[in-house]
Amino acid sequence: MTGQVRTVDGRVAGRRGQATRQKLLDCLSEMLSSSPYRDVKVIDVARRAGTSPATFYQYFPDVEGAVLEIADRMAADGSALTALVEGRSWAGKAGWQTAQELVDGFLEFWKKNDAILRVIDLGAAEGDKRFARIRAKILNSVNSSLADSVAELQSKGRVDKDLSPAAIAGSLVAMLAAVASHQKGASAWGVKQAELRPSLAVLVHLGITGRKPTR
Amino acid sequence: MTGQVRTVDGRVAGRRGQATRQKLLDCLSEMLSSSPYRDVKVIDVARRAGTSPATFYQYFPDVEGAVLEIADRMAADGSALTALVEGRSWAGKAGWQTAQELVDGFLEFWKKNDAILRVIDLGAAEGDKRFARIRAKILNSVNSSLADSVAELQSKGRVDKDLSPAAIAGSLVAMLAAVASHQKGASAWGVKQAELRPSLAVLVHLGITGRKPTR
DNA sequence: CACTTGTCCTGTCATGCCGTCAGCTTACCG
DNA sequence: CGGTAAGCTGACGGCATGACAGGACAAGTG
Structure with missing residues (x-):
């Protein structure tokens, strides 16, 4: 049912990749709890996850896309x-x-x-x-x-x-x-x-x- | 009860000023109806009102501040x-x-x-x-x-x-x-x-x- | 061990919005 | 007509966005 996890540019994500992806989702969840939705920025999520904005955009099209993923789960x-x-x-x-x-x-x-x-x-x-x-x-x-x-x-x-x-x-x-x-x-x-x-x-x-x- | 309308930098708003202010509020209202809250930008509101972002900031501290005003009314x-x-x-x-x-x-x-x-x-x-x-x-x-x-x-x-x-x-x-x-x-x-x-x-x-x- | 392959991450860049300021224009008033 | 305050904007530094190319890294191969 759950197809392979893919990056925005079409690669299949491996073990390490899925871990960072998950970490980004977790950090986004925390950000949503602590600040207004309107003020949640990609750069903050990335910083909190100890990575860079570019990495975020490799896994999600934008904040909304990531939110949809969390919501789905x-x-x-x-x-x-x-x-x-x-x-x-x-x-x-x-x-x-x-x-x-x-x-x-x-x-x-x-x-x-x-x-x-x-x-x-x-x-x-x-x-x-x-x-x-x-x-x-x-x-x-x-x-x-x-x-x-x-x-x-x-x-x-x-x-x-x-x-x-x-x-x-x-x-x-x-x-x-x-x-x-x-x-x-x-x-x-x-x-x-x-x-x-x-x-x-x-x-x-x-x-x-x-x-x-x-x- | 209703004190004088004031700009952010302390001026009292006159007839013209209040009109612009109101126009900004109206345009913001329209924007809220047509696009997600997260995507409502000051520059869009200003453009639609036929004025500049700087003018917006003269009357409201930020988008949220203007929204509070609409909500209050x-x-x-x-x-x-x-x-x-x-x-x-x-x-x-x-x-x-x-x-x-x-x-x-x-x-x-x-x-x-x-x-x-x-x-x-x-x-x-x-x-x-x-x-x-x-x-x-x-x-x-x-x-x-x-x-x-x-x-x-x-x-x-x-x-x-x-x-x-x-x-x-x-x-x-x-x-x-x-x-x-x-x-x-x-x-x-x-x-x-x-x-x-x-x-x-x-x-x-x-x-x-x-x-x-x-x- | 060197080499290859494919995943993973980041530096960098162009673009565009944010929020502020100085300064110009306009309206009002004596 | 000159003074004063209101009204507006151009311009600017700063930061977020989103795209790319290329470097780091792990795993498999000869």
Whole structure:
């Protein structure tokens, strides 16, 4: 599946080359965490990696290209989110449990990858299809599974039948992503971190099942 | 309240100066809509405004400074969102009406100002307090009003009392903002635009009142 | 061991944007 | 009409970008 790693000018990268390439990606990741996306410069990344700008351009067309690579890898890793919803029950106490674990997993994942996720979100919002695809890949793993649950509860008459399951699931997932990406600044709008988790869990449970959770 | 407009080097701006300044802001706004934030350069803005980069730096410290100015004005304008929730009822059919109009107003506002709102969101997520404050200013107008409604319904026993009203309201508002900022790309994750509105309205109504809307 | 081959890195260069300054032009006012 | 402050820009040093050719290095070959 993963073809050979290639440089911009078409050579195949060997062991040493892949190591520097990886180091550049790592340093770029750190830079994204510590400074605004707009101010991340190739020369800074190269310096931090102990190499020169020319080397960077041998492996990536530009900063955006490298960011896409990081995002792609994280997207693959992000399929771990699927485990949070796949095969879970939304009935009774188990449903409350499911909602809580989904929220926790989401916040955790976002906290761990906040820098790159910010950039993906921006790219997608700006209309860049490559970023939009990656964002969809990450969220869809949760999204489609939630949509299935909604559709199932619809057939039992618990949820309004003329609503689109995908739209409900998508909105809830977007909510989780949005809150997660601003969780650091939550206190700025007068909410304590600890209050966020239960509230989100209740909202998710309400949205999926149409009922308040039984704890 | 609004002090005199001043240039970077301390002069007071006269009629002509304020016009140029405004033109620069307008052009920057257009640039933000048409190209990625990362690629917006001072020289492009200046060229489009029919002036020189040096002039830009006379009125703004840098691109970010000008963006903050645009954001600030929009935040003032954005208090129009307050009208969507202030003094509205969440009971019965009126409640469903309120939810729908809130969603509509939100999506509309976002569609009109998507470019600048994207940048504000990014800045806030990156931890810049100036952007966070502006974002809070926009969202708080809706947020606090919603929180009041939740608190009121809590006292009637309709909503769980150990949940933070501010956290619930904040999460719902974050959802609206997130979906709004990705509404163009909604089809990418398999949802039609038209399906979004009712789903969001239902979720908001559920979150605030704890009950499905009666239509 | 010298030689070859192909990968890997960097010095260097042209180009273009950044951010600042001195200085020129324009408008206003007594 | 002269003085004063506002308004604008040309020009400049500095730095990032992106391309290239060539040197360093490791591994295989006779």
